[in-house]
Amino acid sequence: MTPAKSLSRSKPSAVGATTIATSLLTVPTSGRGFVDFTAEVTRFLADAGAKEGAVTLFIRHTSASLTVQENADPTVLDDLMTALDRLAPEDAGWRHDSEGPDDMPAHVKTMLTSTSLHIPVLKGELALGMWQAIYLIEHRARPHRREIVLQFIGAA
Amino acid sequence: MTPAKSLSRSKPSAVGATTIATSLLTVPTSGRGFVDFTAEVTRFLADAGAKEGAVTLFIRHTSASLTVQENADPTVLDDLMTALDRLAPEDAGWRHDSEGPDDMPAHVKTMLTSTSLHIPVLKGELALGMWQAIYLIEHRARPHRREIVLQFIGAA
Amino acid sequence: MTPAKSLSRSKPSAVGATTIATSLLTVPTSGRGFVDFTAEVTRFLADAGAKEGAVTLFIRHTSASLTVQENADPTVLDDLMTALDRLAPEDAGWRHDSEGPDDMPAHVKTMLTSTSLHIPVLKGELALGMWQAIYLIEHRARPHRREIVLQFIGAA
Numbered sequence: 001m002t003p004a005k006s007l008s009r010s011k012p013s014a015v016g017a018t019t020i021a022t023s024l025l026t027v028p029t030s031g032r033g034f035v036d037f038t039a040e041v042t043r044f045l046a047d048a049g050a051k052e053g054a055v056t057l058f059i060r061h062t063s064a065s066l067t068v069q070e071n072a073d074p075t076v077l078d079d080l081m082t083a084l085d086r087l088a089p090e091d092a093g094w095r096h097d098s099e100g101p102d103d104m105p106a107h108v109k110t111m112l113t114s115t116s117l118h119i120p121v122l123k124g125e126l127a128l129g130m131w132q133a134i135y136l137i138e139h140r141a142r143p144h145r146r147e148i149v150l151q152f153i154g155a156a
Numbered sequence: 157m158t159p160a161k162s163l164s165r166s167k168p169s170a171v172g173a174t175t176i177a178t179s180l181l182t183v184p185t186s187g188r189g190f191v192d193f194t195a196e197v198t199r200f201l202a203d204a205g206a207k208e209g210a211v212t213l214f215i216r217h218t219s220a221s222l223t224v225q226e227n228a229d230p231t232v233l234d235d236l237m238t239a240l241d242r243l244a245p246e247d248a249g250w251r252h253d254s255e256g257p258d259d260m261p262a263h264v265k266t267m268l269t270s271t272s273l274h275i276p277v278l279k280g281e282l283a284l285g286m287w288q289a290i291y292l293i294e295h296r297a298r299p300h301r302r303e304i305v306l307q308f309i310g311a312a
Numbered sequence: 313m314t315p316a317k318s319l320s321r322s323k324p325s326a327v328g329a330t331t332i333a334t335s336l337l338t339v340p341t342s343g344r345g346f347v348d349f350t351a352e353v354t355r356f357l358a359d360a361g362a363k364e365g366a367v368t369l370f371i372r373h374t375s376a377s378l379t380v381q382e383n384a385d386p387t388v389l390d391d392l393m394t395a396l397d398r399l400a401p402e403d404a405g406w407r408h409d410s411e412g413p414d415d416m417p418a419h420v421k422t423m424l425t426s427t428s429l430h431i432p433v434l435k436g437e438l439a440l441g442m443w444q445a446i447y448l449i450e451h452r453a454r455p456h457r458r459e460i461v462l463q464f465i466g467a468a
Contacts, residue, residue, distance in 0.1 A: 174328055175328065176327050176328075176366075176466050176467065177324040177325065177326040178324060178364065178434060179321050179322050179323065179324045180321065180322045181319060181320075181322075182321070183319050184318050193319065196319050196321060199321075200324065204326065212366055212430050214430070214431055214432050215441075216439065216441030217441050217443075217444075218380065218381050218382045218441070218443055243395075243399065244395060248398075250391045251387040251390055251391050251394075252387040252388045252390075254385070260388065260391050263382060263388055263391070263392060264391070264395040266381070267379050267381060267392055267395070267424075267425060268424055268425075271379075271380045271426075271429070271444075272380075272429055272430045272431060303441065305432045305434075305439045306321070306324075307365075307366060307432045309365070309366065309465065312326070
């Protein structure tokens with residue numbers, strides 16, 4: 001472990017927290033893969049008049065999940081999918097196989113990634129790093145309609 | 157990556173955020189396995205008079221963790237445990253072995269799943285999908301008493 | 313699955329939620345490894361006058377991540393790193409290799425751990441368990457400067 005010697009931190013800026021705005025986002029997927037929905041979260045924040053606070057993203061499924069990942073080189077997403085396939089292969093002798101060979105791996109991949117994310121919002125903007133985007137990961141082979149609850153809490 | 161073309165999103169509904177309610181939940185486990193404590197979170201929200209907002213779940217341990225997973229077919233939970241055992245087997249030459257062979261795998265499994273979850277609450281109800289339940293995962297072989305902080309923030 | 317029979321839960325305590333305080337923490341890393349920055353989060357909460365609520369931690373990178381893990385025996389951290397190396401080895405035939413052999417494994421390890429954490433704050437203190445500390449995990453081989461947004465929401 002590295003001692004955290006030379007950290008720096010900006011002074012806290014404080015605002016009143018007065019609003020909770022909620023919206024349900026429906027994302028159609030075309031089967032296994034990543035769907036970048038960052039722009040939709042940005043639009044939600046604009047619609048809600050969000051200024052300072054945080055946005056929660058919650059996916060209402062157990063065979064699709066959320067992640068914040070690199071938005072620059074698309075081969076990163078290919079490799080992330082490969083990594084998940086290796087960690088939860090279809091032919092691994094799963095007991096739960098009644099919904100197809102891709103179903104149980106989808107649950108495992110969901111468990112290993114995220115069902116909920118929480119991202120700060122500063123001056124009305126997502127506090128994402130330069131290379132970060134917000135992705136839904138569809139783990140099932142076939143297209144699905146996925147629901148994500150978007151919720152802003154903070155000052156509007 | 158799939159372009160997010162045909163997303164749909166409901167208009168944001170907004171309420172004032174005025175309350176934080178906190179409770180400590182103690183969950184006795186009977187050793188390795190999943191414990192569904194969704195009903196207890198629901199009761200907490202009722203007791204707190206929660207209406208619109210979000211609930212945070214935080215487990216105060218590093219060898220037990222949280223996940224939102226399928227509540228229908230119990231073999232899903234068996235397979236999830238198998239998946240975790242394969243990703244962090246006991247006989248993998250861990251350096252940290254002073255607390256028994258199941259301890260270091262328990263830390264790895266905790267790292268790969270969740271210590272904190274954040275779930276929106278709408279009209280007093282958890283915004284879970286139809287097949288979702290909230291689980292504590294006990295990763296140690298023996299029974300333990302586990303503490304989870306429940307915290308609602310929003311309008312009551 | 314174990315039925316959750318003998319759970320116990322304290323009565324909810326409620327306060328008004330009125331403040332959001334935000335700060336940007338910069339953490340220099342010395343290459344692969346864990347950096348415990350719990351003390352810095354504690355100082356942020358003191359500076360913000362935080363009393364009751366929760367703190368969000370969000371890392372603005374896709375090749376470094378966050379986790380809450382054991383703070384007692386340093387070999388736990390060694391073993392966690394070993395586990396991540398086994399789950400995402402460098403020589404696994406990644407397509408994305410233009411930024412060095414450690415880059416794609418870093419993205420996979422980030423996906424498998426956490427980009428955002430949410431920890432309750434009670435009476436001005438992080439509600440961590442006795443053995444928990446908050447770590448940044450640097451997944452790249454070389455030193456980096458990493459940015460983490462700290463945000464308290466609650467009563468100050």
